[in-house]
Amino acid sequence: MDMTWDDLRTVMALVRHGSLAGAGAALSVNYTTIARRIRRAEEASGEVLFERLSDGYRPTDAALLIAEHAEQMEQAEHGLMRRLKGAETHLSGILTITAPQLLIASFLSPVLDQFTRTHPDVELRVLATNELLDLSRREADLAIRVSRAPGDALTGLRLLYQDSASFANADWAARIARDPQTQINWVAYDSFPDVPKGTNPDYPNQKVRFRFDDMVAMVGAAQAGLGIVRMPMFLGRTNAGLQQVPVLAPQPYPEIWVVGHPDVWPSAKLRAFRGVLIAHCKAHKALFVA
Amino acid sequence: MDMTWDDLRTVMALVRHGSLAGAGAALSVNYTTIARRIRRAEEASGEVLFERLSDGYRPTDAALLIAEHAEQMEQAEHGLMRRLKGAETHLSGILTITAPQLLIASFLSPVLDQFTRTHPDVELRVLATNELLDLSRREADLAIRVSRAPGDALTGLRLLYQDSASFANADWAARIARDPQTQINWVAYDSFPDVPKGTNPDYPNQKVRFRFDDMVAMVGAAQAGLGIVRMPMFLGRTNAGLQQVPVLAPQPYPEIWVVGHPDVWPSAKLRAFRGVLIAHCKAHKALFVA
DNA sequence: TCCGATCCGTGCGAAAACGCATGTATGGAT
DNA sequence: ATCCATACATGCGTTTTCGCACGGATCGGA
Numbered sequence: 001m002d003m004t005w006d007d008l009r010t011v012m013a014l015v016r017h018g019s020l021a022g023a024g025a026a027l028s029v030n031y032t033t034i035a036r037r038i039r040r041a042e043e044a045s046g047e048v049l050f051e052r053l054s055d056g057y058r059p060t061d062a063a064l065l066i067a068e069h070a071e072q073m074e075q076a077e078h079g080l081m082r083r084l085k086g087a088e089t090h091l092s093g094i095l096t097i098t099a100p101q102l103l104i105a106s107f108l109s110p111v112l113d114q115f116t117r118t119h120p121d122v123e124l125r126v127l128a129t130n131e132l133l134d135l136s137r138r139e140a141d142l143a144i145r146v147s148r149a150p151g152d153a154l155t156g157l158r159l160l161y162q163d164s165a166s167f168a169n170a171d172w173a174a175r176i177a178r179d180p181q182t183q184i185n186w187v188a189y190d191s192f193p194d195v196p197k198g199t200n201p202d203y204p205n206q207k208v209r210f211r212f213d214d215m216v217a218m219v220g221a222a223q224a225g226l227g228i229v230r231m232p233m234f235l236g237r238t239n240a241g242l243q244q245v246p247v248l249a250p251q252p253y254p255e256i257w258v259v260g261h262p263d264v265w266p267s268a269k270l271r272a273f274r275g276v277l278i279a280h281c282k283a284h285k286a287l288f289v290a
Numbered sequence: 291m292d293m294t295w296d297d298l299r300t301v302m303a304l305v306r307h308g309s310l311a312g313a314g315a316a317l318s319v320n321y322t323t324i325a326r327r328i329r330r331a332e333e334a335s336g337e338v339l340f341e342r343l344s345d346g347y348r349p350t351d352a353a354l355l356i357a358e359h360a361e362q363m364e365q366a367e368h369g370l371m372r373r374l375k376g377a378e379t380h381l382s383g384i385l386t387i388t389a390p391q392l393l394i395a396s397f398l399s400p401v402l403d404q405f406t407r408t409h410p411d412v413e414l415r416v417l418a419t420n421e422l423l424d425l426s427r428r429e430a431d432l433a434i435r436v437s438r439a440p441g442d443a444l445t446g447l448r449l450l451y452q453d454s455a456s457f458a459n460a461d462w463a464a465r466i467a468r469d470p471q472t473q474i475n476w477v478a479y480d481s482f483p484d485v486p487k488g489t490n491p492d493y494p495n496q497k498v499r500f501r502f503d504d505m506v507a508m509v510g511a512a513q514a515g516l517g518i519v520r521m522p523m524f525l526g527r528t529n530a531g532l533q534q535v536p537v538l539a540p541q542p543y544p545e546i547w548v549v550g551h552p553d554v555w556p557s558a559k560l561r562a563f564r565g566v567l568i569a570h571c572k573a574h575k576a577l578f579v580a
Numbered sequence: 581t582c583c584g585a586t587c588c589g590t591g592c593g594a595a596a597a598c599g600c601a602t603g604t605a606t607g608g609a610t
Numbered sequence: 611a612t613c614c615a616t617a618c619a620t621g622c623g624t625t626t627t628c629g630c631a632c633g634g635a636t637c638g639g640a
Contacts, residue, residue: 019588021586030629032588032627033627035588036628037627045374047374052588053619054588054637055636055637056587062584063379065370067372068370069373070370072362072369073362077298077363079362080356083355083359084355087351090336093336156416309618311618319598319599321617322598322618325618327597344618345616345617345619346616347617582639582640583639584637584638584640585636586637586638587634588635589633590634592629593630594627595626595628596625596627597626597627598623599622599623600624601621601623602619602620604618605618607617609612610614610615
């Protein structure tokens with residue numbers, strides 16, 4: 001009847017991923033190890049935990065029960081790891097941060113550079129993604145986000161206010177300046193698929209010509225001359241070949257925040273990183289507003 | 291930074307027991323294994339978890355933090371094990387019950403006997419103790435208790451009402467019958483150290499002569515003629531050499547209950563055991579009351 | 581129809597974890 | 611002062627666990 005805690009965790013991983021290989025990858029062990037542990041767990045509990053099907057393992061009710069409770073255990077473990085990290089006072093080891101790709105590419109690189117120079121024993125792991133990683137589950141220690149609020153039960157600091165405006169390449173900028181009546185093609189964001197509101201009435205012929213789901217691509221599209229793009233000012237200013245065009249006047253854009261879980265927030269590494277980050281933001285705040 | 295769940299459990303055990311040997315016994319492993327796992331955990335976490343002192347291991351703050359969260363994990367594990375046990379439908383494996391020694395010795399043995407005969411594949415573990423074991427922590431599956439309520443968050447059934455009365459050996463019984471004025475020596479229970487209230491005024495010379503902390507010993511004392519004892523009627527009636535004496539009239543005594551955690555209560559094994567138990571109690575209820 | 585991608589089971593040798601025996605230090609009781 | 615009980619550290623041989631390589635089964639697309 002006695003089962004190892006690690007076997008409970010293994011059952012949970014297999015329930016989650018549905019295959020030995022997936023569970024093995026999640027736990028960083030060979031998949032045969034998963035199979036063996038599952039067999040052990042079945043012997044220990046006296047219950048059949050999975051049906052072996054040709055396309056994977058299907059959990060029985062008993063396995064689902066185990067998985068449910070193992071998730072509670074996992075939550076406790078995450079809480080522990082956060083608290084341990086938060087109590088760290090040494091400036092060494094791994095620090096994981098996440099930020100949108102574009103912010104890293106166009107603005108944050110100097111922060112990363114300076115931080116690793118100042119604290120050479122800290123191994124900085126950077127997750128460049130627009131996804132909102134789960135800081136409770138320790139997917140990252142610190143997140144730099146573009147949004148109006150830190151959200152959830154997270155601690156946060158506002159780093160920057162920013163405005164957006166319309167940008168295009170030199171050809172477009174010249175053409176628009178020459179003839180306000182010209183046909184103006186917008187490259188729009190998937191989630192805001194229309195011509196932005198509040199455009200300058202001097203330019204009557206506007207039309208959405210492309211829709212993209214990714215801002216990186218949109219910057220490229222603007223550079224290549226596919227049309228004009230509404231983007232944060234810092235993006236237009238830092239990417240070569242782009243010029244601001246007067247089609248859409250600057251307007252407030254979601255702020256930039258740094259957020260973290262309150263458990264890990266006090267850690268020395270996080271504190272140090274925030275220091276460098278905040279200094280850099282203060283020094284360049286003019287880049288972000290009109 | 292990654293730590294095995296079993297290592298977290300090991301840290302918790304060492305914090306609890308204070309010594310490698312104690313923790314090893316609790317986890318049924320050699321104490322050297324505890325030492326190795328602690329070293330592993332310290333390497334994985336990068337924290338010193340224990341001070342090695344001459345009289346044992348003293349936990350650091352980090353270890354206490356781990357232990358705290360590991361206890362949450364343990365609670366989840368206990369909840370799981372209860373649910374798994376409660377869902378069992380087969381009549382095999384281990385069933386653990388607890389009851390006061392005297393109830394087992396004087397009354398319950400036939401229940402145990404019949405149950406194991408009827409269900410030969412169930413291994414019955416009997417914890418004969420007056421201590422209130424923690425059914426949430428699976429110290430036992432089912433408890434037979436002498437008290438007015440099932441307590442806590444437990445499910446329970448009342449098995450029997452019972453009365454108490456005064457008992458003594460044949461010598462004392464004869465002497466009391468011959469001369470009501472004789473000096474009557476009480477053997478009292480430690481927690482009720484006085485002559486019981488409501489004694490028969492026909493016997494004026496009563497005095498507490500001994501105090502015991504254990505009812506088993508008190509039965510023996512009564513048999514040996516040390517004095518008269520207030521005890522449940524079934525005890526006086528089932529133990530050889532004892533007779534009821536009219537010094538203290540029968541009066542209600544705490545009821546006998548069977549209690550269990552609601553999670554495990556539905557299990558087939560528990561259900562079967564309760565069946566045998568209840569039948570036996572019904573058949574012999576007259577033994578318990580005046 | 582064939583090929584490739586995913587599954588999983590099995591057997592073997594390497595690596596890790598474990599139990600046991602031995603030796604040392606400390607503190608309390610006789 | 612001596613003896614004994616408790617508590618750890620260390621080294622060695624054994625057991626257990628693990629990763630890897632190989633083979634079989636299934637499914638879907640070219």
